[in-house]
Amino acid sequence: xxxxxxxxxxxxxxxxxxxxxxxxxxxxxxxxxxxxxxxxxxxxxxxxxxxxxxxxxxxxxxxxxxxxxxxxxxxxxxxxxxxxxxxxxxxxxxxxxxxxxxxxxxxxxxxxxxxxxxxxxxxxxxxxxxxxxxxxxxxxxx
Ligand SMILES: [Zn+2]
Numbered sequence: 001x002x003x004x005x006x007x008x009x010x011x012x013x014x015x016x017x018x019x020x021x022x023x024x025x026x027x028x029x030x031x032x033x034x035x036x037x038x039x040x041x042x043x044x045x046x047x048x049x050x051x052x053x054x055x056x057x058x059x060x061x062x063x064x065x066x067x068x069x070x071x072x073x074x075x076x077x078x079x080x081x082x083x084x085x086x087x088x089x090x091x092x093x094x095x096x097x098x099x100x101x102x103x104x105x106x107x108x109x110x111x112x113x114x115x116x117x118x119x120x121x122x123x124x125x126x127x128x129x130x131x132x133x134x135x136x137x138x139x140x141x142x
Contacts, residue, residue: 013121022117023110027051029120035113042116055126056119062112069111070103 018028027033033048040062044054078096081087120127 013123015118015121018117018121019114020117022113022115022120025109025113027053028117035116036109040109040112042112051120052126053116053120056116057125058112058115058119061115062108065115066104066108066111070100070107074100074103 013028021028021031022035024031025035027035027046027048029051030046030049033043033046033051035042035046035053037043042053042056042058045052074096078092082092119125
């Protein structure tokens with residue numbers, strides 16, 4: 001396969017800008033269309049600009065990074081409260097477990113959106129082949 005050229009707007013893809021848009025659950029390319037069709041289901045295409053998202057490979061990265069972030073945010077609080085107040089275990093469980101669940105459910109789509117957008121900005125997993133300009137034929141399509 002010969003070299004592939006891209007439209008001028010595809011030459012530069014800012015990783016921080018794309019990840020910010022993805023974290024806001026928006027399309028990393030245009031920042032307008034929704035990145036997700038459902039809670040954690042990425043849309044096949046951007047409803048605004050038509051950018052394809054179906055070939056992302058976020059896989060297990062979003063839950064991993066979500067647990068990493070939430071753990072570093074919440075567990076110091078748990079240890080500090082235990083050290084200074086020693087509340088009964090039922091109080092720990094009734095406060096911290098719902099907080100952990102709510103935070104994980106709230107942060108998971110944010111992290112997944114940022115990871116999909118990072119893959120888009122770095123042209124990973126099929127994101128590099130969008131909108132070739134000099135395609136004389138349609139070879140390369142499966
Ligand atoms: Zn878009």
